[in-house]
Amino acid sequence: MGKNFVKDITSMDDDFAQWYTDVVTKAELIDYSSVRGSMIIRPYGYSLWENIKSELDDRIKKTGHENVYMPLFIPESLLQKEKDHIKGFAPEVAWITHGGEEELEERLCVRPTSEVLFGEHFKHIIHSYRDLPKLYNQWANVVRWEKTTRPFLRTLEFLWQEGHTCHETEVEAHEETIKMINVYAELCENTLAIPVVKGKKTDKEKFAGAKYTYTIESLMHDGKALQSGTSHHLGDGFANAFGIQFTNREGNLQYVQQTSWGFTTRIIGAMIMVHGDNRGLVIPPKAAPTQVMIVPIAQHKEGVLDFAYDLKEELAGSVRVDIDASDKKPGWKFNEYEMKGIPLRLEVGPKDIEKNQVVLVRRDTGEKIYVKLENLSTELEKLLDDIQTNLFNKAKDHLQENSREVLSYEQFKSDLEVHAGFIKAMWCGERACEDKIKEETGATSRCIPFEQQQLTTTCIYCSKPAKHMVYWAKAY
Amino acid sequence: MGKNFVKDITSMDDDFAQWYTDVVTKAELIDYSSVRGSMIIRPYGYSLWENIKSELDDRIKKTGHENVYMPLFIPESLLQKEKDHIKGFAPEVAWITHGGEEELEERLCVRPTSEVLFGEHFKHIIHSYRDLPKLYNQWANVVRWEKTTRPFLRTLEFLWQEGHTCHETEVEAHEETIKMINVYAELCENTLAIPVVKGKKTDKEKFAGAKYTYTIESLMHDGKALQSGTSHHLGDGFANAFGIQFTNREGNLQYVQQTSWGFTTRIIGAMIMVHGDNRGLVIPPKAAPTQVMIVPIAQHKEGVLDFAYDLKEELAGSVRVDIDASDKKPGWKFNEYEMKGIPLRLEVGPKDIEKNQVVLVRRDTGEKIYVKLENLSTELEKLLDDIQTNLFNKAKDHLQENSREVLSYEQFKSDLEVHAGFIKAMWCGERACEDKIKEETGATSRCIPFEQQQLTTTCIYCSKPAKHMVYWAKAY
Numbered sequence: 001m002g003k004n005f006v007k008d009i010t011s012m013d014d015d016f017a018q019w020y021t022d023v024v025t026k027a028e029l030i031d032y033s034s035v036r037g038s039m040i041i042r043p044y045g046y047s048l049w050e051n052i053k054s055e056l057d058d059r060i061k062k063t064g065h066e067n068v069y070m071p072l073f074i075p076e077s078l079l080q081k082e083k084d085h086i087k088g089f090a091p092e093v094a095w096i097t098h099g100g101e102e103e104l105e106e107r108l109c110v111r112p113t114s115e116v117l118f119g120e121h122f123k124h125i126i127h128s129y130r131d132l133p134k135l136y137n138q139w140a141n142v143v144r145w146e147k148t149t150r151p152f153l154r155t156l157e158f159l160w161q162e163g164h165t166c167h168e169t170e171v172e173a174h175e176e177t178i179k180m181i182n183v184y185a186e187l188c189e190n191t192l193a194i195p196v197v198k199g200k201k202t203d204k205e206k207f208a209g210a211k212y213t214y215t216i217e218s219l220m221h222d223g224k225a226l227q228s229g230t231s232h233h234l235g236d237g238f239a240n241a242f243g244i245q246f247t248n249r250e251g252n253l254q255y256v257q258q259t260s261w262g263f264t265t266r267i268i269g270a271m272i273m274v275h276g277d278n279r280g281l282v283i284p285p286k287a288a289p290t291q292v293m294i295v296p297i298a299q300h301k302e303g304v305l306d307f308a309y310d311l312k313e314e315l316a317g318s319v320r321v322d323i324d325a326s327d328k329k330p331g332w333k334f335n336e337y338e339m340k341g342i343p344l345r346l347e348v349g350p351k352d353i354e355k356n357q358v359v360l361v362r363r364d365t366g367e368k369i370y371v372k373l374e375n376l377s378t379e380l381e382k383l384l385d386d387i388q389t390n391l392f393n394k395a396k397d398h399l400q401e402n403s404r405e406v407l408s409y410e411q412f413k414s415d416l417e418v419h420a421g422f423i424k425a426m427w428c429g430e431r432a433c434e435d436k437i438k439e440e441t442g443a444t445s446r447c448i449p450f451e452q453q454q455l456t457t458t459c460i461y462c463s464k465p466a467k468h469m470v471y472w473a474k475a476y
Numbered sequence: 477m478g479k480n481f482v483k484d485i486t487s488m489d490d491d492f493a494q495w496y497t498d499v500v501t502k503a504e505l506i507d508y509s510s511v512r513g514s515m516i517i518r519p520y521g522y523s524l525w526e527n528i529k530s531e532l533d534d535r536i537k538k539t540g541h542e543n544v545y546m547p548l549f550i551p552e553s554l555l556q557k558e559k560d561h562i563k564g565f566a567p568e569v570a571w572i573t574h575g576g577e578e579e580l581e582e583r584l585c586v587r588p589t590s591e592v593l594f595g596e597h598f599k600h601i602i603h604s605y606r607d608l609p610k611l612y613n614q615w616a617n618v619v620r621w622e623k624t625t626r627p628f629l630r631t632l633e634f635l636w637q638e639g640h641t642c643h644e645t646e647v648e649a650h651e652e653t654i655k656m657i658n659v660y661a662e663l664c665e666n667t668l669a670i671p672v673v674k675g676k677k678t679d680k681e682k683f684a685g686a687k688y689t690y691t692i693e694s695l696m697h698d699g700k701a702l703q704s705g706t707s708h709h710l711g712d713g714f715a716n717a718f719g720i721q722f723t724n725r726e727g728n729l730q731y732v733q734q735t736s737w738g739f740t741t742r743i744i745g746a747m748i749m750v751h752g753d754n755r756g757l758v759i760p761p762k763a764a765p766t767q768v769m770i771v772p773i774a775q776h777k778e779g780v781l782d783f784a785y786d787l788k789e790e791l792a793g794s795v796r797v798d799i800d801a802s803d804k805k806p807g808w809k810f811n812e813y814e815m816k817g818i819p820l821r822l823e824v825g826p827k828d829i830e831k832n833q834v835v836l837v838r839r840d841t842g843e844k845i846y847v848k849l850e851n852l853s854t855e856l857e858k859l860l861d862d863i864q865t866n867l868f869n870k871a872k873d874h875l876q877e878n879s880r881e882v883l884s885y886e887q888f889k890s891d892l893e894v895h896a897g898f899i900k901a902m903w904c905g906e907r908a909c910e911d912k913i914k915e916e917t918g919a920t921s922r923c924i925p926f927e928q929q930q931l932t933t934t935c936i937y938c939s940k941p942a943k944h945m946v947y948w949a950k951a952y
Binding site: 015031033034035038039041042046047049050067068069070071072073074075078081090091092093094095096098099100101108110117120121124125136141142143145156157159219229258 | 510511544546549573574584599619621
């Protein structure tokens, strides 16, 4: 399959990190700039984000949420109001000290997340149970001062949505927290073809200021885990700190119960590392800005370009289709659009026109399919569905094959040395054991999955009675 | 018309600034926060922005531009590369000096605009005439350290799009500059019903770093002007500063010609001040998140709510319709949705149901119209069109009535004392006269309109030969 075309991309088996860097830059998803730790999202990368954003925004609105926009800056005194929150975020915020030529009386940080801004606003606008629930969402950029960064996965600035809601009762807030982690999981699995494990974070790993955190965890091609979306039950911690009270149905003052949940550009990194291969990106059809790329063959011959353009016009109603009619060689184009992960290539040349057919080439399998024109739209629809399903199934198999049950700490350590992937093992619930396991193996607790199994009755580390089965892994 | 309902809003004739503040807060477009000079854009305000954004994004993509995303931060050394640019923006940027606990070696500013970031990127990706034109756009937040602020009109942080393009020739860049100012004008006039004057900024008022700037200027209800969108021909100034060169068709190295253009959340302020009245907002139908608000009358009576909900369902395919079935009194609802500027109110009660009709009330004229159900969708479509046109025509009349031709500086000054509005007057083209006129009258040159008239042959200030007719005004 023309190995010479892909000499520019490092093989993922040789060096996965370099493969990733090669793919994100050569497929023109990002560019670096002189701003340390930040990235430029190029048109192809940004159109992926626009698709994901539009899919998620639909789901957020359909579940009754409204979009708002909060300020970028947070005065230091406001950030300090909730004690766990400031402890978690203070080491990683960027501080503004000067506006124009003047030094500020109070420093402002660039939002790392907006709980405190929403807290202040909710206090203004919530007075009675009639004002509840408040179901808000914001699309925004946030900044966290990370030491080591990697495009999409961890950058100083990233794009995301952050949901913030207020409820009358703890149960209602709990239901919201669950609802939104399910929205994220459904989006990942159905649109991005990324299978996820749903569960709860341990107290050590939960959001700073939350009562508890739900997460979806996915598994990259190299066997490392990636936290792909989180949903937090905030309880009444922020409500207490900000005085967000309402008159309840009994006429008494009561604190609201809150949630927050977020999903970021990091998911593009997940999509790359779950589906990509040694030829470059593989984009699932539902997320692909271009689903079908038409490459005319022998386009200098009479009628070929007209035919190809007509075809594009015709297909545009049912699929996202583009054409490359530049004077570059077909081989260059094949390579380029394979690297960019476009699900289907459509080739059409003089002989095909004669035979009233086109050639389709699947990005996921490389399979070549000759299709009569009269069957083309049905076939395209079927193939795109099939590619979507195939990518999901392949990723699901990979996840399952690389989720290993271990019964002892010895097995935990030896498994981790041989295989990357998730390790399922029992845990007593104590922070001390979790810390030790991380320290000694480098694996962190990814989540206490909703689907529990009883592998053994004791904690693999301390042998005290086990409380939960946990997914552990080395992670991005 | 129920004056008692609107006691909360200051009359615009008594105090226009207070009227504006009342409207933006009471119609729940914004809220204030403890972040000085910033605003919270609430759901109703944000949905207006989403509509405007979606309309403009369509136009930007249809004219061949691609969306990208650049970093939020700019290192000080990068900002300093273009001398006029840094001179213009340095006094109004926010400076980051610390990341987490550490002091930075080099300060970063929060982008006030992104020419320098695009400049650096363009240098990376442009090598040959085959790479041109590059037609990029970004949707982003930017920060300018303003001393006095007002919601939407002037805030520390605002939302906008900024287009950045590179071209082979000066002429091509000029055409792009013109094309985009026309896109803005068309959007303002057709979607937002805001008539604009198109023209060129004087050198004094042009963008810092531009060769020249085109602008659209609109006129608020109080007779003050508002710059509503700008498009800059950057020439090769940034290209020189950043070394953006390409091999041209003759095989020689050449600097690119650039443009940039921006449109911001400020336009929401314009919409409020052009169309609003003493009852609150008036939103043009094409921009309205809700075009028709159904208010059931005597909704406790059997069948009324079912009927109203069915109606909503039925109309949802053709108009943006909502219903308020809360237990608040109809009078409260009438007031609320008038204040929020919803173009049409649809009342339906038991008697209407009996007569197979509904009552429509126009926000712009207050007119009540009885419509048989079988004519309803046709009538709604007609009325929404009619309201859109009426709002534009009223605003156009206001603009024309308040654009006065003056022939002498005496007349200029005396007119300005009596009337607010645009003054059209001849100018020699010298910065000294422009400075003096501003200093002595408070009016600034808004633009040299594309549609020129020869009012006199000499400059109204210095009596030297006149070069241009200029629109002058006091402005926001």
